[in-house]
Amino acid sequence: MDHKVAIVSEKITFEVQEDESIVDGALRKGIGLPYSCRNGQCGTCKAKVQKGTWKYLHDFSPDILTRFEIDQGMVVLCKAAPLEALQIEFDHPLEERIEPRVLKAKIEQIEPVASDVIHLTLRLPEGESLPFRPGHYVDFLLEENHRRSFSLASLPSQDSTLEFHIRKIPGGYFSERLFTDFQTGDEIRFEGPLGSFRLNDRTTRPMIFVAGGTGFAPIKPMLERILVNRKTEPVWFYWGVRNPDSLYMDELVKQWENQYEGFHYIPVVSEPDKKWMGKTGPVHNVVVHNHSNLSGFDMYMAGPPAMINAARTVFLAHRLMEDRLFCDTFLPGYSLPEKTKNLLVSRIRRIFQM
Ligand SMILES: Cc1cc2nc3c(=O)[nH]c(=O)nc-3n(C[C@H](O)[C@H](O)[C@H](O)COP(=O)(O)OP(=O)(O)OC[C@H]3O[C@@H](n4cnc5c(N)ncnc54)[C@H](O)[C@@H]3O)c2cc1C
Ligand code: FES
Numbered sequence: 001m002d003h004k005v006a007i008v009s010e011k012i013t014f015e016v017q018e019d020e021s022i023v024d025g026a027l028r029k030g031i032g033l034p035y036s037c038r039n040g041q042c043g044t045c046k047a048k049v050q051k052g053t054w055k056y057l058h059d060f061s062p063d064i065l066t067r068f069e070i071d072q073g074m075v076v077l078c079k080a081a082p083l084e085a086l087q088i089e090f091d092h093p094l095e096e097r098i099e100p101r102v103l104k105a106k107i108e109q110i111e112p113v114a115s116d117v118i119h120l121t122l123r124l125p126e127g128e129s130l131p132f133r134p135g136h137y138v139d140f141l142l143e144e145n146h147r148r149s150f151s152l153a154s155l156p157s158q159d160s161t162l163e164f165h166i167r168k169i170p171g172g173y174f175s176e177r178l179f180t181d182f183q184t185g186d187e188i189r190f191e192g193p194l195g196s197f198r199l200n201d202r203t204t205r206p207m208i209f210v211a212g213g214t215g216f217a218p219i220k221p222m223l224e225r226i227l228v229n230r231k232t233e234p235v236w237f238y239w240g241v242r243n244p245d246s247l248y249m250d251e252l253v254k255q256w257e258n259q260y261e262g263f264h265y266i267p268v269v270s271e272p273d274k275k276w277m278g279k280t281g282p283v284h285n286v287v288v289h290n291h292s293n294l295s296g297f298d299m300y301m302a303g304p305p306a307m308i309n310a311a312r313t314v315f316l317a318h319r320l321m322e323d324r325l326f327c328d329t330f331l332p333g334y335s336l337p338e339k340t341k342n343l344l345v346s347r348i349r350r351i352f353q354m
Contacts, residue, residue: 003082007033008050008089016082021057023078030099033077034090034196040064040079041305042329044196048073052086091323098131100192102141107186108161110178113248116168117214118178122188124160130192132156134199134221135328138192140174148174148333151218151302152193155225165217165248174333197302197328199225205298205324206234208291210283210311212303213241216249218328219302227260234262236290240283240307242271266290284311294320302328 002015005022016025023045026033036044043064050073056062060079062070077088105122113119124130132152139147154163168175199222207226211219216239226235241247247267257265268283269276279286284307291297299320301308308329316322 003052004085005082006085006087007094008087010090010094012094018081018083019057020081021078022054022080022082022086022088027100032094032098032196034094035078036195036197036328037331038078039331040076041331042327043076044327045077046074047077048089048091049075049080050087050089053083054080054086055083057081098133098136098193100194101130102189102191103128103130104187104189105162107182107184107188110182110184112179113165114246117246117248118166118168118175119248120164120166120178122162122164124162126160129160130156130162132193134225135195135197135218136193137195137197137218137328138162138190139194141189141191142174146173146333147191149194149331151328153217153220155221165214165220167214169332195328197300197326199300200298200324200326203298203324204233205296207236207298207300208287208294209235209237210287210299210301210303211237211239212283212301212307212330213246215301215303215307215328215330217302219300220249222300223256223263227256227263230260232262234264236264236266236287238266238268238283238287240268240270240286240303242269243273244269244276282310283307284314287311288314288318292318294318298324298326300326302330304330 001018003018004013005016006013012031014026014029014031016022023033023035023038034044036042040060046065054075056079062076065074103124105124108123109121111119137149137151139149141147150164150166152162153165166175166178168179197218209219209223223237237253239247250267253265257263266279266286268279268286270282272280294315297320299315301311308327315325
């Protein structure tokens, strides 16, 4: 059975089935609700249900919501299905959506840039292009319905190439094979662009960017955009890694620092060798050591869940406003549930007329 879901602040209405999530129902209709993990873990999709009843799917427990948020009527929309007509309110305007598509691309370059990081360049077929915004990611569509998310690390370009920075996860279904099996010319299928991690273009506040390891991937095009547009607000970029070898684009960022006034680069190593002369420790500790009051900043973070969670707690305790914190949490991949798989398969069939 379908139920009407209205986003009151945007005057948008769409139908959602009783056993699908509100985010999936909106995506099916081409409506861009904010989301990232689609798995109840990142909190990007939370919003207030003003009116109507709903249920969480698959016994989901909303641990990412505070008691206060639950009392306010906040709901994790990627895990909630309607039981009757709903009215939902977001506390920020929804972004203009770029419709995700399923595409094939060939590996143009596959280059190890650190002992555990690959720089991957894909080339789209002749005449094909992928519009996206800095901060977007794609899902690589692998065998047996496995999907793995990777951030687009380049700016949208004229020459149809896409850049990715991929960390090798020990035992990882995709990333381990990327180091051994994949070669130039191999084809990869993906769906994108996805996600709602993006620059807040309306701000004039100083900005801090924090990356953990390959968390630099979505942050790189954001910084490139800011530096090319020569925004006047000061920008700090803190890059936290385990050892100096993992600062795989250190030279490029140093070049930006020399080139652009107001851009500050602080690499931070948590397990330094004897040669390392820079900052050490958890990256968030160095950030709050340098900026003890974060109330006047916009903060962008990307990287593994443990780093994001630890940093979020510390930054909020140092007076960062919650609505000025933008996160891209690198959650582990997953396999598609059968229902979503079928939807995707029919979409792929439509696109490739199979
Ligand atoms: C929106 C988004 C963007 C992302 N962008 C990037 C990117 O640009 N570069 C990049 O390197 N990664 C990125 N990731 C993370 C990446 O998708 C996952 O690490 C993915 O699981 C790797 O696939 P795999 O097949 O190699 O490992 P898997 O087979 O998925 O994982 C093997 C094991 O490692 C665990 N694991 C995997 N990733 C993590 C993690 N991050 N933290 C803790 N445990 C983990 C899994 O639970 C599993 O037990 C992104 C994730 C998301 C959600
Ligand atoms: S919690 Fe819903 S998109 Fe991540």
